[in-house]
Amino acid sequence: MKLSAFNFELPDDLLAEYPAEHRDESRLMVLNRKEQTIEHKQFKDLINYFDDGDLMLLNDTKVFPARLFGNKEKTGARIEVFLLRELNAENRLWDVLVDPARKIRIGNKLFFGDDDSLVAEVIDNTTSRGRTLRFLFDGSYEAFRDKLTSLGETPIPKYIRREVEESDAERYQTIYAKNEGAVAAPTAGLHFSKHLMKRLEIKGVDFEALTLHVGLGTFSAVEVEDLSKHKMDSEQVIISEESAAKVNDTIKRKKRICAVGTTVMRAVESSVSPTGSLNPYDGWTHKFIFPPHDFSIANAMITNFHTPKSTLMMMTAAFAGYDFLMKAYDEAVKEGYQFYSYGDAMLII
Structure with missing residues (x-):
């Protein structure tokens, strides 16, 4: 058809x-x-x-709360990071989408949380919006996943134009x-x-x-x-x-x-x-x-x-x-x- x-x-x-x-x-x-x-x-x-x-x-x-918001190093530009898939747990590698993608290149670093306690480095471009990130975090794997969960947002679909609410x-x-x-x-x-x-x-x-x-x-x-x-x-x-x-x-x-x-x-x-x-x-x-x-x-x-x-x-x-x-x-x-x-x-x- x-x-x-x-x-x-x-x-x-x-x-x-x-x-x-x-x-x-x-x-x-x-x-x-x-x-x-x-x-x-x-x-x-x-x-x-x-x-x-x-x-x-x-x-x-x-x-899982897959939508994160971080800031690009130096410029402080707000970047949305959508976690798609964990590629390697030991090295904390993730397949993600970024928006706006044109601002994010290999070697850039992104900082998450009010205290910048979570950092990610862009190590590869996969598609026009796709990137591979290596997360840098001092702590155990369990603490790292807890940090992702605490910083992440419920990934309601983009067509819903309102802000994410607690009930979501x-x-x-x-x-x-x-x-x-x-x-x-x-x-x-x-x-x-x-x-x-x-x-x-x-x-x-x-x-x-x-x-x-x-x-x-x-x-x-x-x-x-x-x-x-x-x-x-x-x-x-x-x-x-x-x-x-x-x-x-x-x-x-x-x-x-x-x-x-x-x-x-x-x-x-x-x-x-x-x-x-x-x-x-x-x-x-x-x-x-x-x-x-x-x-x-x-x-x-x-x-x-x-x-x-x-x-x-x-x-x-x-x-x-x-x-x-x-x-x-x-x-x-x-x-x-x-x-x-x-x-x-x-x-x-």
Whole structure:
């Protein structure tokens, strides 16, 4: 398919600046692929679509405060540093993005904190905005990571123009987040409350987790009209033997398996056996899913409403069916659904 097929008019006021007051009270659009019906519900109504023995597959990655602000040596210019990936723990090397990038060259030093207790030296240019930094810090590795955490900001998306607020540290994190390593939240999971999960458990719905550390590449713009030419950035995936076994048992019992988010769907579709079962995996994926695609593991999916021409929208279209999804998005705009990270949810069954 072509990039232009995924364009649509999205009013600015439908880009969610804040989450719903209560996690499970965001709106939920339910798409039934077999019946081709669209229902309008609240997220807590999710419980009505799942039964005893069904499986919810979660991404338990945890967002770390990846956005730092430092000052360039000599000039004192304010520089934003976005931590992408730790390259070497012993030498404290990080892959980062800097803004404004034109001011940052190899050999420059950046100072962080009111007391300049953390310093970073630029040792390589990786892309137009990408740099490799070596952090200089007197103290243990644990103390260094604590310092990064204390100086860092919750990395809410740039489209949210307001300042980061204290509540974002909690709300831009799923309630089941466990393994730190993401620079963006797996946003479909933000709608789950403890109360809703307990109600689902009482009904007999099972939960299982895998880990995909979300990188900014998930949100990178597609710049080629021919989608087969687009290259995704790699993201780390961990699927344990226990999780794979749970999924495969659910497949055998022919119960519903719901991928909670596009990150879960990417993870499982990256580790499918020739017989259609899920393999344990510990590695990286750069899988790009767009229509047409035959899904092997999940037969239901929860996701947010995505922006035009995004890879997330393309994957959702592959699962829901392109024409059905475009119809649903047209209705979502007319009905005032909130889009993107803090927006409303969609259940596709």
